[in-house]
Amino acid sequence: MGNFIGKSVKRREDARFLKGAGKYTDDIKLPKMTQSAFVRSPYAHAKILKVDTSEAERSEGVVAVFTAKDGCGEYGVPCGWQVDFKNGETMREPKHPLLAGDKIKHLGEAVAIVIAETLEQARDAAELVEVDYEELPAVTNPQEAMAQGAPKVHEDWEDNAAFDWCIGNDRAEVEAALAGAHHVTEMEFRNQRLAPNAMEPRSYIADYDVNADKWTLYTSTQNPHLIRLLMCAFALGIPEHKVRVVSHDVGGGFGSKIYHYTEEALLTWASKEIGRPIKWTSDRSEAFLTDAHGRDHVVNSKMGFDKDGKIVAHLTDEYCAMGAYLSTFAPAVPTYLHGTLFQGVYTTPLIHLNVTAPFTHTVPVDAYRGAGRPEATYLLERILSKGAREMGMDPAEIRFKNFIPPFDGVEQAGYQTQVALQYDSGNYEGVLKRGLEMLGYEDFRKEQAEARKNGKLLGVGFSTYIEGCGIAPSAVVGALGARAGLYEVGQVRVQPTGKVSVFTGAHSHGQGHETVFAQFVADKLGIPMDDVEIMHGDTEQVAFGMGTYGSRSLAVGGSAIIKSIEKIIEKGAKIAAHKLEAAEEDLEYAGGKWTVKGTDKSVSFGDVSLTAYVPHDYPEGLEPGLDFSSFYDPTNFTYPFGTHIAVVEVDADTGAVDLQRFIAVDDVGNIMNPMIVEGQIHGGVAQGVGQALLEEVVYDDGGQMINGSYMDYAMPRADDLPMIETDNTVTPCPHNPLGVKGAGEAGTIGSTPAVVNAVVDALAHLGVTDLQMPLKPQTVWKAMQN
Amino acid sequence: MNVSITVNGKNYTHDIEPRINLAQYLRETLDLTGTHIGCDTSGCGACTITMNGDAVKACTILAVQADGSEITTIEGMAQNGEMHPIQAAFKEKHGLQCGFCTPGMVMMAVDILKNNPNPSEEEIRHGLEGNFCRCTGYHNIVKSIQHAAKTLND
Numbered sequence: 001m002g003n004f005i006g007k008s009v010k011r012r013e014d015a016r017f018l019k020g021a022g023k024y025t026d027d028i029k030l031p032k033m034t035q036s037a038f039v040r041s042p043y044a045h046a047k048i049l050k051v052d053t054s055e056a057e058r059s060e061g062v063v064a065v066f067t068a069k070d071g072c073g074e075y076g077v078p079c080g081w082q083v084d085f086k087n088g089e090t091m092r093e094p095k096h097p098l099l100a101g102d103k104i105k106h107l108g109e110a111v112a113i114v115i116a117e118t119l120e121q122a123r124d125a126a127e128l129v130e131v132d133y134e135e136l137p138a139v140t141n142p143q144e145a146m147a148q149g150a151p152k153v154h155e156d157w158e159d160n161a162a163f164d165w166c167i168g169n170d171r172a173e174v175e176a177a178l179a180g181a182h183h184v185t186e187m188e189f190r191n192q193r194l195a196p197n198a199m200e201p202r203s204y205i206a207d208y209d210v211n212a213d214k215w216t217l218y219t220s221t222q223n224p225h226l227i228r229l230l231m232c233a234f235a236l237g238i239p240e241h242k243v244r245v246v247s248h249d250v251g252g253g254f255g256s257k258i259y260h261y262t263e264e265a266l267l268t269w270a271s272k273e274i275g276r277p278i279k280w281t282s283d284r285s286e287a288f289l290t291d292a293h294g295r296d297h298v299v300n301s302k303m304g305f306d307k308d309g310k311i312v313a314h315l316t317d318e319y320c321a322m323g324a325y326l327s328t329f330a331p332a333v334p335t336y337l338h339g340t341l342f343q344g345v346y347t348t349p350l351i352h353l354n355v356t357a358p359f360t361h362t363v364p365v366d367a368y369r370g371a372g373r374p375e376a377t378y379l380l381e382r383i384l385s386k387g388a389r390e391m392g393m394d395p396a397e398i399r400f401k402n403f404i405p406p407f408d409g410v411e412q413a414g415y416q417t418q419v420a421l422q423y424d425s426g427n428y429e430g431v432l433k434r435g436l437e438m439l440g441y442e443d444f445r446k447e448q449a450e451a452r453k454n455g456k457l458l459g460v461g462f463s464t465y466i467e468g469c470g471i472a473p474s475a476v477v478g479a480l481g482a483r484a485g486l487y488e489v490g491q492v493r494v495q496p497t498g499k500v501s502v503f504t505g506a507h508s509h510g511q512g513h514e515t516v517f518a519q520f521v522a523d524k525l526g527i528p529m530d531d532v533e534i535m536h537g538d539t540e541q542v543a544f545g546m547g548t549y550g551s552r553s554l555a556v557g558g559s560a561i562i563k564s565i566e567k568i569i570e571k572g573a574k575i576a577a578h579k580l581e582a583a584e585e586d587l588e589y590a591g592g593k594w595t596v597k598g599t600d601k602s603v604s605f606g607d608v609s610l611t612a613y614v615p616h617d618y619p620e621g622l623e624p625g626l627d628f629s630s631f632y633d634p635t636n637f638t639y640p641f642g643t644h645i646a647v648v649e650v651d652a653d654t655g656a657v658d659l660q661r662f663i664a665v666d667d668v669g670n671i672m673n674p675m676i677v678e679g680q681i682h683g684g685v686a687q688g689v690g691q692a693l694l695e696e697v698v699y700d701d702g703g704q705m706i707n708g709s710y711m712d713y714a715m716p717r718a719d720d721l722p723m724i725e726t727d728n729t730v731t732p733c734p735h736n737p738l739g740v741k742g743a744g745e746a747g748t749i750g751s752t753p754a755v756v757n758a759v760v761d762a763l764a765h766l767g768v769t770d771l772q773m774p775l776k777p778q779t780v781w782k783a784m785q786n
Numbered sequence: 787m788n789v790s791i792t793v794n795g796k797n798y799t800h801d802i803e804p805r806i807n808l809a810q811y812l813r814e815t816l817d818l819t820g821t822h823i824g825c826d827t828s829g830c831g832a833c834t835i836t837m838n839g840d841a842v843k844a845c846t847i848l849a850v851q852a853d854g855s856e857i858t859t860i861e862g863m864a865q866n867g868e869m870h871p872i873q874a875a876f877k878e879k880h881g882l883q884c885g886f887c888t889p890g891m892v893m894m895a896v897d898i899l900k901n902n903p904n905p906s907e908e909e910i911r912h913g914l915e916g917n918f919c920r921c922t923g924y925h926n927i928v929k930s931i932q933h934a935a936k937t938l939n940d
Contacts, residue, residue, distance in 0.1 A: 010877055017885030018873040018892065020820015020860035027819035120803065199824045199832060199886040199920050251822070251886025252920050284825035510884030510921050675880050679926060683883065686923030710829025710918070718914035718924040723907070747923075 002523030008675035009529070011515045013508075016249075023248040025203035025220045026281045033205065033277040034063050036267070037122040039112040039129045040289065041104040044138040044361040044703020045151060048102055048111065048131060056114055056128040061121030064274050065129065067112045068101035072269045077260050078234035079326035080226075082481045083163045083335050083357070091163045094154045094359075096325035098235070098266040104133065105153055105324035106363050107703055108289025113266060115278055138361035138703030141190075142321035143298040145358035153324055153359035160358040162322045163331060167339035168351040168419050177313035177350045181304030185387035191375045192773055193296035193321070193697040194690075195708075196368045197715060198509075200251020201287045206267035207277035216244045217268050222253040222507050223547020224539050226484070227260050230328070235265040243268075247537040250509035254687070255367040256291045257509065258549050259328035263290075288708035293697055294368020296321040297334060297375050303383045309391055309398045313350040314342065316379065320357045323364035329549075330366045331357065336480045337468070337550075338372030343417035344380040345428040345466045345641060346402040351418045361703045367549065369687055370748040373467045381463040381753035382770075389764060395462050395757065396436060403428045403464075409734035414636075421468060423639045424741075425731045431665045432464050434727060435643035438663045444647070452765065457650040458660075459762025462643065463754035469742035470638035470733070471550030487633035488552070489544045490560030492521070492568055494626035496613035498606030500525065500532045503629075505545015506557030507536050511744065512676045513553060517561065519672055520738060524565045526592035527605055543629050551742025554672065555638050555733065562737040563630035571626060572608045578619040579603045579611065638733045638741040642666035644685070644750035646758040655781025657693055657759055663725045664750065669733040669741035677743045682724050684747015690716045691748075692755035696774050714774075789853040793818065794862030804850050808842075809833040811849035812859060820860035820889045824918065831917030834890035835859045841897030843916070858896075860889035872896060872934040881930030883921035890917050895931045903939055905931070 016022050053065040066072060076095040084091050100109045112129050116122035137151040144150055145160040153160055168174070178184055205218040215238070221227050224245040232240040250257060267278050282290065301316040320334035339353040370377075388398040404415050409425035416422050439460070448458045471477075474485035491503040502521055506513060514534045522529040535541050548557075569589050576594035577584040580603055587594045595602040611618065612626040647661035664681050671677050694714035698706050707713045732739030752773070759775050760768060768783045790799045793816060800815055812818045812835070821844055824832035833844040836858045863870040872895050875881070882888040891914070898905055898913035905913065910931045911924070919927060 008880075011880070013885065014877040014882060015869070017882055017888050018860075018869060018876055019864050020818070020889050022820075022885045024819075024822070024886065026823075027813075029817075120805070197918075197920055199830065199884065199918060200822070201824065249885065251824075252884040254920065284827065284830070512883070679880050679883060679922060682923035682925040683921045684923075687920070709827045710825045711827045715918060715920070716923075717918065718928065719908075719911040721911075721924055723928070724923060724925050 004519035004529055005523045005672055007673065009515055009519055009673055011512045013512060013514050024200055024251055025205060025218050028205055028218055030205060030207055030277040033279055034115050034117060034274065035119040035122045036113055036115045036278050036280045037126040038110045039114065039126050039131065040108045040110050041100065041133070043104055043133055043135045044107045045136040046104040046133040047136065048100060048104060049134055050132040051111060052130040053112060056125040059121065059125035059128055061117040062125045063115045063117065065112055065114050066270055068097060068099040073098035073235055073265055075234055075237065077262055077265055078230055079330065080230065080328045080483050081332040082483060083165055083331040085163050086166060091331060092157050092161070093326055094156065096262065098262045106361055107705055108286065108363065110262065113270060115270060115274060140360050140362050140699040140703050141298070142296060142319035142358050142360055145360050146319060146356055153361055162326060162357045162359055164356045165335045166352065166354045168342065168353055171352045174313045174315045174350045174352040178302055178304040178315055181312050182307040183305045183387065183391050185303050185383055185390055187299070187301050187383050187386060187770065189299055189772055191295045191297040191299060191378055194294045194368055194695050195288055195697050195713060196254045196256035196291060196294060198252030198254055198256055201282040201284060202257065202261065202291065203281040204264050204267050205277055205279045206271035208271040208275065210275055214242045214244065215268055215271065216246060217264060218246045219264055220250045220257055221247045222250065222257045222509055222549055224507065224537055225505060225545045226547050227264060228539050230260040231265050231268060235260065236269055245539045247507060253509045254369040255294065255371060255549060258547065259292055259366055285709055288705060288713065290363060292327045292364050292366035294365065295375060296365050299379055301379055301383055303387055305387055305391060309388065309393050309401050311346055311348040311402050314348050316353045318353065318355050320355055321360045321362065321365050322357050323360055323362045325364050327364035327366035330364055331481065333367050333372040338376050340419050340421045341373050341376035341466065341468060342419050345404055345426065345464050347404055348418065362699055369684065370745045373745065374688065374749045374752060377463065377465040377749050378753045381465065382756060385462065385757045386770065396432065396441065399432055399462065399464050400429060406430065408731065421637065424636055425734050426639060426641055427667070427729060427731050428464060428641055430729050431641065431643040431667055434729060435645045435663050435665045438665070438725060438727060439645050455652055457652055457762040459648050459650065459758040461646045461754045461757025461761055463750050463757065464643045465750040466639055466641040467745060467749045468637040469551035469640055469745065470555030470634055470736065471552045472637055473635060474633050484546065485633065486546055487631045488546055488557040488560045489542070489629065489631055490557060490564050491543055491629035492561060492564040494568060494609045496610055498531065498609040500527065501535060502532060502561055503535045503542045504557050504561060505542055505547065506553035507548045509548065511548065511553060516554065516673050516676060517558065520558065521561060521565065524562065525605060526590060551744040554738065554740045555736055555742050556632060556634055558738050558740065559634065559736045560630050560632035563632050564628040567628035567630065568626055574619050574622055575608045575611050576603045579607065635735050638669065640666065640668045640741040640743065640746050642746055642750050644754040646754040648755065648758040648762055650759060650762045650780060655777040655784060657775055657780060659689060659722055659755065661725065662722055664747065665727045665729065666743070666746045667729045667731050668743040668746060670730060670739035671728065672740065678726050680743045681726050681747045684745060685724050685751045686716050686721055688748045688751030689721060689755055692752045692773055693775050694720065787850050789850055791852050791855060791857060793857045794859060802849055804848065806849045807845050808847040808849050808852050809844035812844060818859050818861050822886055822889060824886065831894060832887050832890040834893040834917065836893055836896055839900065841894050860892060863892065871937040875934035875937060876930040879926050879930040879933050881922065881927045887917060887919045891919065891927055895934060898931060899935055899938060904935060
């Protein structure tokens with residue numbers, strides 16, 4: 001621990017946000033800026049027979065109206081991951097057009113953009129665009145999409161599959177082990193579709209400067225460089241060095257702002273056509289229809305146990321919706337971010353997962369906080385608790401029986417799973433023990449029994465999860481289908497006065513990087529935090545970067561910065577040695593100065609910085625300046641883990657679930673700022689509880705979304721949640737310099753099954769064995785009546 | 787239509803379209819972009835301001851309806867560069883992450899504490915029912931308002 005690392009330093013970002021001075025994209029106004037509105041399909045699947053824009057074009061204030069016929073984006077927006085079929089057939093990859101031409105493939109797909117002087121004029125004129133559609137039958141459920149005769153999303157192929165995939169041991173071997181198992185537990189369910197709902201709707205401003213022949217795109221994205229790359233090299237075919245992408249403050253992302261969206265490319269294209277800046281900000285109704293959704297897996301799973309409750313085999317078949325087109329990371333989510341977590345924290349010797357990923361007439365599905373890992377954890381933690389109940393075992397006991405024993409990844413080797421990954425370090429029984437202590441498990445069971453006598457329905461649910469974070473080693477993900485590397489870039493520029501500017505390719509949209517990164521930079525350099533400034537979110541400031549998702553910012557982005565700091569200290573030592581007339585190897589760096597070991601002779605960081613830029617008396621042959629940039633490519637994923645415990649009371653008359661306690665014991669490796677880690681857990685837990693109890697995007701059979709607004713889509717509000725009880729154990733990551741594992745997704749991954757297990761526990765004596773999310777009062781009440 | 791509205795102590799008179807709501811007026815006409823718009827159904831509370839002292843979702847009011855009223859937005863909370871105790875409490879208790887819902891949360895907290903200087907946790911949660919936060923799980927927002935209550939009462 002240093003002066004700042006490990007301390008709950010208050011956030012630097014807060015003053016501007018609290019004063020209303022944040023700079024979100026929609027807050028920006030440019031000279032001569034126009035506004036825009038989209039004409040979107042009211043059908044999920046339809047032929048476009050005619051588009052008439054003439055009246056709209058004559059409407060007051062209209063600058064231009066564009067449709068697919070105007071030649072926007074020959075190529076469409078690309079997918080960044082390729083998962084081929086098991087039989088070797090290439091992944092089916094339809095063009096994702098910027099505007100629909102002949103055919104509509106999901107509700108809300110854009111047919112035209114109307115650009116006008118004011119937003120009201122653009123919206124009024126959009127109403128005047130006449131589109132004739134011929135509605136066609138649609139399919140929205142991924143399992144139904146694979147049924148014989150299902151309406152096809154893309155005519156080019158014989159069925160709706162985008163790809164299929166499997167991982168783990170030989171299927172026949174797993175089936176044989178299940179046939180010989182003492183007990184087999186089965187589950188069938190749909191891990192329902194969710195809308196990410198970052199509070200700031202997506203917003204873009206594209207600005208083409210005709211004199212410079214350059215574009216600037218202001219965008220609410222989690223990864224500005226990736227957007228620039230995908231848009232320039234694929235969607236538009238324009239030179240990358242002529243485009244600046246800026247992403248200032250972003251109001252939450254949760255995955256939904258990773259992807260390159262059609263609107264970004266279309267605005268950029270149109271800005272050159274009209275020679276003026278164009279803004280578009282999604283309203284919430286559009287966000288429900290067009291932001292990539294999460295989850296939507298139909299799951300069929302069997303877990304076999306021996307007579308002692310040890311897992312002997314686990315076999316799962318899933319249908320995972322892709323939506324109408326392949327979004328940026330979509331194919332990775334139900335495969336490499338999902339199947340690779342099927343080992344969980346257990347010693348299961350035989351595992352097989354088979355995935356079929358069909359197109360559906362819905363908005364694309366992609367990574368949403370946790371991305372594939374919550375779906376894996378939900379299945380494992382639910383089926384394990386169900387199995388325990390069926391065998392008359394305690395749900396905590398069955399977990400202790402099956403845990404992988406503790407290993408630190410240094411003295412003891414990492415744990416090789418049956419599903420490709422090698423875990424870095426873990427102590428899974430440690431977190432459950434701590435969770436049980438915080439709960440007071442024995443007392444709770446007594447209280448529960450007592451309550452039952454009085455007709456009160458109390459339940460407790462456990463989840464002991466693991467996640468693969470710190471995404472990701474480039475060679476590994478490349479072999480798995482990624483079309484990009486997943487390293488990160490960190491530049492440390494020491495100014496002549498010894499002040500430090502850090503440029504990171506990671507992007508903060510609520511995580512507090514400006515604070516946390518400054519904490520460890522200040523400590524590693526032994527200088528005050530006030531001397532360190534963190535910059536991100538501008539492709540012309542930051543050399544390159546892959547952005548923020550997959551709990552990677554500190555583990556990967558932080559490590560890149562550390563590499564640059566090491567280079568600074570190494571070069572600084574050469575300058576210091578010259579000034580001190582000492583040998584470089586006799587120097588040590590600590591507390592902001594280089595000292596000749598065993599003496600009081602030293603030279604400060606500030607002195608060395610100034611000398612580097614005023615190199616009058618300077619080591620021969622050494623370049624002036626003190627400024628290094630590094631790429632860090634991790635050698636492995638990181639593997640945070642934890643135990644989440646929920647305590648619920650179910651209202652016997654209405655089926656309403658009251659979440660009374662939520663305990664989260666998470667191990668995210670070393671902790672830089674406990675306040676921020678806790679905050680990440682709180683927020684993640686709330687989203688996971690949201691899935692368990694409230695949230696679900698519902699499409700009807702025709703592909704209409706029937707709850708696409710805050711009047712209808714239930715998200716957790718303040719009175720849906722209790723205070724969350726948190727604690728940590730610390731098992732450092734052995735393979736990155738800060739020993740960190742990442743905390744962004746843990747809450748979401750661990751919490752959902754804990755809540756559902758708790759509700760089943762509360763109702764088990766009534767014969768309830770399983771419940772389908774979300775656990776609305778009606779769902780729970782019906783189950784109680786049966 | 788002509789409207790005359792006092793915002794953060796300053797009087798403004800504008801000729802505006804009757805269909806413009808107060809949130810749009812604050813953002814687009816007055817450039818007070820601290821008031822955020824997170825939905826189109828008055829469900830999220832990001833645009834909460836106070837109007838004649840009471841918290842109101844600015845998207846539910848047409849600007850012309852605000853004619854003659856006194857509005858305070860998030861920009862009007864800090865005095866002489868010093869954060870209001872409620873703003874300071876949000877920083878102290880980490881009651882914000884991405885910052886987008888924050889202005890609405892702070893303005894709602896003004897209303898909660900005005901009507902009930904010593905609210906219980908339950909009363910705070912009830913008071914925040916109209917405001918969505920997707921980052922904090924509300925835990926630290928509740929703590930921030932508890933902390934603000936303590937500071938304001940001391």
